[in-house]
Amino acid sequence: MTERGRGDTKVPGSAATEASLVGAIREDARGTAGRAAAAELFRRHQEALYLWCHRLTGDHDRALDLAQDVLLAACRSVENFEGRSSFKSWLFAIARFRFARTLRSKRPPGAPLDAVPDAEDDAPGPEEEFLVREEEERVIALLRGTLEPQEQDAIWLRCFEGVPVDEITRLLGLEGRSGARGVLQTARRKLRAALEARGAGEGD
């Protein structure tokens, strides 16, 4: 492990560009300059990270827990950051992974999605439960063949990403209409019809 705190290293400040900060991390992630550079990059993105977590969890404490979890994981693996993507993209990938893990820990595999706290009338029907059990590529083919792009996105975000319905409304720009709730209802109806048609075909 590299020795910490070299006296002759120039520590990058808040005015440094992302490229120079990334350069300092890549040069010596464990050295004083590398750690200071990483801290500065985390400082620049931590508020966006927290707000993103808040949008997905809908709660300050849960958002803070998730953001802390993400930052701890990122701090501990910062020496693996190779600079092939932007720091923001790297942090986003960690955040998405940790969020998915949080959801999985709350919901045993194959369990209904309504284990995830949500408004009562947002509880998914068996269509979503069916989707999460199917193989990913088959689900994608089914969605593409059955639903409009906006409906595909709404179902995917709800089913596989665990995004709250209100946040799907915002993410997909559905404000002002019935929001994601209406899109999800339409999507479920279409999926049910498609699955029934398929079931009838199997039964023949």
Added chain:
Amino acid sequence: MEREHVEDHEIEQVLRLPADDPRRRHLETCPKCRSALALFLAFDDPGPVPAGAKPREARRRLAGIVERELGTAPPKRIVLGGRHWFSSGWAFATAATLLVGAGIAWFALRPPAPVPGGNAWRGATTAAPALEEAAVAPDGRLVLRWRSVPGADAYEVRVYSGALREVWRATVSDTSASLAPAGLPGGPGSVAWWRVSALRAGRELARSRTGAIPLR
């Protein structure tokens, strides 16, 4: 064949590709990748502060985490009467005192041991009914069995066809059910689905995963 999905860390780069690039087209047409893109754009531009969010507190707390983890903040010292109370010796003594105190407090305030067969502690989560068996008996009836849930006085069982149409629902007090629902096409490879909710006084305590019933 399905093109490879765009990884989270690649989204930003793929967005910079020309609109007719196959990777970019995939990002914009695949529901999985498009959802990842929507989440990335929300990360990139979180928009207005949502109701209930406390970004100032979050900034302070998160900065503290990073500083501690990366060792970029000097250790804080509280100087009272010329003595560094957070010097290493005092920090050790304080930590030891707190640990002993916490141990005593835990021992004094620990909750009583659960009584076998008694009620679960308040606040503890109820385990979901574990599905044990789903089979077709020789007479064609479906036989479903699950494990009991402490505190439950009844179970609601639902059966869905392969097309996810609910074909049977009943509330039973036992941990098994035998039924012959109409509307379940048989045939090699066809399946039905089932799930069980544990109830107490008509309220759902916990719900099982959705299990498959292989039909013949």
